[in-house]
Amino acid sequence: QVQLVESGGGLVQAGGSLRLSCLASVRTFGSLNLGWFRQAPEKEREFVAAINWNGDTTYYADFVKGRFTISRDDANAKNTVYLVLNSLKPEDTAVYYCAASLRYTGRREAPYDYWGQGTQVTVSS
Numbered sequence: 001q002v003q004l005v006e007s008g009g010g011l012v013q014a015g016g017s018l019r020l021s022c023l024a025s026v027r028t029f030g031s032l033n034l035g036w037f038r039q040a041p042e043k044e045r046e047f048v049a050a051i052n053w054n055g056d057t058t059y060y061a062d063f064v065k066g067r068f069t070i071s072r073d074d075a076n077a078k079n080t081v082y083l084v085l086n087s088l089k090p091e092d093t094a095v096y097y098c099a100a101s102l103r104y105t106g107r108r109e110a111p112y113d114y115w116g117q118g119t120q121v122t123v124s125s
C-alpha cells in the first residue's frame with residue numbers, strides 16, 4: 001500500500017512561486033513512477049507533470065511551458081517528489097494532486113494506482 005501526502009500549497013500573488021511536496025509512505029519508493037495532476041473548480045482533473053522511477057524521464061503538460069519543474073528525492077529515505085511552480089498565473093489556481101504507479105509513467109490519469117488528498121494552490125491577480 002502506498003500513502004501519498006501533499007504539502008506546500010497556499011495563496012500566492014501572480015508571478016510568484018511555490019514548491020509542492022509529496023511524501024510517499026512506502027518502502028519501495030525507488031520503484032514508483034510519480035505524477036502531479038490538478039483540478040480547478042468546475043473543471044476536470046488534468047495532467048501537470050510526471051517523473052519516472054529513476055528520475056531520468058519527465059513529462060510536462062503543454063501549458064507548463066517551462067514554468068514548473070518536477071523532481072524526486074530518493075536519498076536518505078526522503079521519499080519525496082517535488083513540483084516547483086514558478087511564474088504562477090491566476091489560471092493555475094487548483095487543487096494539486098500527487099499520484100503514483102508501479103507500472104506507468106505519463107500523462108494519462110487512469111493508470112495511476114495511488115493518489116494523495118491534494119493541496120490547494122490559489123493565485124491572486
